Amino acid sequence: MSHSHTDHEAHNAEAMAEIKKVTIILSVFTIIELILGFWMISLTSDALILAIKGTIVILMMAKAFYIVAYFMHLKHEVKNLIMTIIVPLSLFVWFIGAFLWDGSSFRNLRNDYDPYFKEQATIKVEKKEHGAAKHEATDAKHDAPAAKHETIGTSHETAKPEVEPYY
Amino acid sequence: MSTTTTASPNEAKLWGGGKSPFNSEYGKVMMWYFLMSDAFTFGAFLISYGTVRFSTNGWPNSNEVFKSFPFAPEGVNAPLVFVSIMTFILIISSVTMVLAVHAGKNMDKQGVVRNMILTIIGGIAFLSCQAWEWNHLFHEGAWWGSNPFLNADGTASSTNFTNFFFTITGFHGFHVFSGVVINIIMLIMTLMDKFEQRGHYLMIEKAGLYWHFVDLVWVFVFTIFYLL
């Protein structure tokens, strides 16, 4: 913002330095994310995993900030343009909040009132052979629905998940 | 937006009509608001993904799903490696795009051409990686409406993991593809000296905004699908 347009050379050097800096920041953040990701694979503590996921989300937001602010040059635009971008984007807070809230509420409702839904989450399934998992045909989508295992609307005991689950 | 009443004299001049309050031509203003609208499109997709994931009891472990690498032996266990390469390709192509825009501001045609070519190569490389990954997943049995993977806890998984994966990465890939097409058009226009004649490289700047947006979306897609 404090660039003087008269001193073209200095301005240029400054801009290049900024690009370099942001590139390094983005790379470092990505590498940290990856390290956290690898670390998470071996973890079993739910609380720790949640904390790492939170950290990753914060890093994601930071990366987004650097891309928008510097690569997309928003930080150097007129303040009013920045505001007209930021204000509408803040709608995402409630957009995300309400959707996820209702999403998890829907899961609780189904766990409470749909015994089959809950039961399913406890039945372990055989991991399929690698080869068997391949497509029989490119077009798996139009298998007649009735030909697949019938679980819904019929009695729950027939829910034997080892029959080719969820194609 | 309605802050003009309390504006300083300088700002009042900016908003007084007869000129752009943002010091930018309307095309750039439109591009910004188009990108915002597109952010809501992607936002709606990703939030839908989150909603369905939150309303489901189990979910596949991304490290189990995305663990392959091109040319590596079958059954290699290399989670996150391939996607991190894709991420870096896109970041680097974003950097070259910034450099192209910067060169355009200095009316440096050679710099624009060089960096646009690098950006286009980056875009094509990213699309190739995505094509390989889709192909690989397809051969493992994954597609819209078909999910060969189990939940992380070993229970049966619904198809929505693959449904959302292919829809969202597909929509993002479509944006990358149109970005590459736009960049190629920009490159051709640069080579034809269109911008030299106009006296400015503002079109490159607008294409740049679009390209960075594509990179920005990937930051979210990458984190949400591969890390969380």
Place this chain on the structure above:
Amino acid sequence: MSHEAALHNHEGHESHGHDDHGHHEHHDTFLTKYVFSQDHKMIAKQFLITGMVWAVLGGLMSVLFRLQLGYPDASFPWLESILGKWAKGGQITPEAYYALVTTHGTVLVFFVLTAGLSGTFANFLIPLQVGARDMASPFMNMLSYWFFFTASIIMLSSLFVETGPFSGGWTAYPPLSALHDASPGSKTGMDLWIISMALFVVSSLLGGLNYIATILNMRTKGMSMTRLPLTIWALFFTAVLGVLSFPVLLSGLILLIFDRNFGTSFYLSDIYVNGVGALSNEGGSAILFQHLFWFLGHPEVYIILLPAMGMVSEIMSVNSRKPIFGYMAMLGSLFAIAILAFLVWAHHMFVTGLNPFLGSVFVLLTLLIAVPSAIKVFNWLTTLWRGNIRFTPGMLFAIGFVSLFISGGLTGIWLGNAALDIYLHDSYFVVAHFHIVMGVASMFGMFAGVYHWFPKMYGRYLNNSLGYIHFWITLAGAYLIFWPMHYQGLAGMPRRYFDFSIWESFKQFADLNRFISTVAMIVFAVQILFLINFFYSIFKGRKVTVLNPWESNTLEWTTPINPGHGNWPGEIPEVHRWPYDYGKDGHDFIPQTTPVGEDETETH
């Protein structure tokens, strides 16, 4: 894709915005002047007339299903001759009834009150009132209309497919919209519905970006944001709402396309279809679609309402010969409504399985809307207060708008309460509420706009006497149709039912239903009268002989009576004041172009 269009067209049209552009004579052919026109005024007329065609079709549909509701036992042989198998033996079939209800809703909400209303007046008024030669990108503007036109044609063609148009309600909830086997209308009709709506989203995006960029960037010298007429502010927020909310619908529809055709289950879970059996789809959530739909759907209500509010503010001030009361409060409430529009969507979903605690947050946010709405209402009333009112037809419709907005808005406070809504949802109370506050009120705003700006559009006046007849019968009719529906709703009468005569509890309303249907037909006939007035006046109406027939302050009345492409023959006028200097310092009105006098009292 729109972004490519956005990229390729800025530069070429840049020159349009500059002052030295002047009035230039093109050699216009019929095709470039009336069909592929890039003049914002012609595009506005195209939107208006396409909207009118849809309004007639949509209105006719309502007449047909009101016929069924009013006379459930009668048979009308002529129906069979126009509807064929959809009215076997002269009685509308249930499938046809649902198709009519659905198409009526879709068409009126999107094609008439979105494209027809903001498409018309944003295109017509924005460049004229901010002082611009044309839109920022006239080419994108033209594309916006032709995308809308294509969407129209596709929607129209869905009426003629063998299995009929979509019939699952305008909200297109899955599973009715997601499964081909769910109903006849869910087959090809629904595919066409989705394609049509997707094109409509593109159209509204192209239009909306243009409106925003024009208002921000193309204002003439001196036209600061706080000197904009309230019409422009309202259209600005309308465009913002559209740009931010329609993409969410697009995402929802894309997921719906995958559910329909590619075997996914985004919205599907645990479904048994008669004759097909249990579906294998699992894990999806139908509520997700409702969230996505209403994230658009609620802002959509304001996309419909805000342009009407803006035009009413302007028309009311002009015809009361008084400044609009509380200009800044009007701006603030428009802004507040625009923000709140995005925060309240789930109040449409109180009984769909929404988390009740989340619902209570939505109740709170919803009731907050009453505040800016009330501010606007009081500002309109105080603008009228002690005004020197000229009861032109436009002004009457503007006053009618305020009346309807109050009547319909008050019931909105009832419905915004989850506790009451659980009882009233999906009843005729809701039908009455949204028809009054959104449907009829916005139609009134649109009529007000047409009557007021017709002289600018065509250089002729509409017939006043027909205008008065049109107004009084429509106003009385609107209340006679929808007022009784409140009582029906309170008595528990559900909406969307085909035949109430088989229910003991609703039989008592047979006469009332017949009365409503009769009034609906009369009101529809009066709209035809308006159309006759409109098209007759385009060619034979009384000619406008003065530049500024309403003695109004805004810039559009400084253009020639029949402005050409470019609007002003010479320089674009400079603006020195806000547009509401009526009755100031002993002057009846002071146009925006008048420089501030030396001994003038404080100006805006």
